[in-house]
Amino acid sequence: MTHDSTKFSLSSGEELDEFDPLADDFDDEGAADGLAAMPSSVEEALAHEKEGGERSVPADERPAEERIDDLLASMAPQRKIMLSVLAQCSEPRPVAQVNALVDELQQNNFSVYSAANLCALLEKAGALERVTADGQPADDVEAEPRTVVVDGVEYLEAGEPVEICWLATDAGRAALEADKPLERLRELLDRDAAYQVIYKRILTLCSAEGGAKTPDINAAVDNDPLVQKPRFYAPHFVDKLEKCDALSWQKAWVATEVGRAGLEMLADVVDEHAKGSETSEDADGKEQA
Secondary structure, eight states: OEEEOOOOOOOTTTTOOOOOOOOSOOOOTTOTTOOOOOOHHHHHHTOOBOTTSOBSSOOOOSOHHHHHHHHHHHTGGGHHHHHHHHHHTTSOEEHHHHHHHHHHHTTTSOOSOOHHHHHHHHHHHTSEEEEOTTSOBGGGOOOOOEEEEETTEEEEEOOOOOOOEEEEOHHHHHHHHHOOHHHHHHHHHHHTGGGHHHHHHHHHHHTSTTOBOHHHHHHHHTTOGGGTTTTOOHHHHHHHHHHTTSEEESSSEEEOHHHHHHHHHTTTOOOHHHHHHHHHHHHHHHHHO
């Protein structure tokens, strides 16, 4: 007699955590995420399935390239992390390994998005796919049950679960190759030419050992005549630099390789305000001496 006691499933949703999108804006000095209300496309991607397995929203039938571009644009604070996932998944990577990568990248930044959330969004957009360790589509593989004998009776027992891996799709790899942060930074500096001195000042501060804390950047920028009319504050410029991957939050704002390249672009920009501040400090020091 054979009894089928196998109860297992390789459902594509097993990796997706329960998720509260937290629609209210979040702002924190140490949170490089700069979280804003979740865009509708992301809400739809994380929507729970209705009873019977039907999705609560219609499928997005746009080409994967368009969906990926939309995702990266609407999730700008997580853009760098998602691209890092795609880079890691140029070959099949176990889910646990990808989760560990995301956790490491987010260790200095609060985020409502778990690794499973971000991978599910990338999968929904067509940038990632679930495969086995040898690159075969995971949906095509089933864990074969094995026969065990207990007291002379044969039973079917669930076999070892198939290890699920993430693999970047062709569209995902194309999005990664199309990402050129240095070009974005160059375009930013050209577009905001009037504020190049501000960008240079911030990048200089953040290139120091240990980076620069937000209050120090604020003090160096907020009273500059350049930012009075129209009124801007330091976080406005920091946010733009971060979106170009020129700054990274590591318990302080630190200039990245892209940021240091930006400083080279600004080598000929003279920061008279900063020079004036240094001269004033030197004079004060001499008076005290």
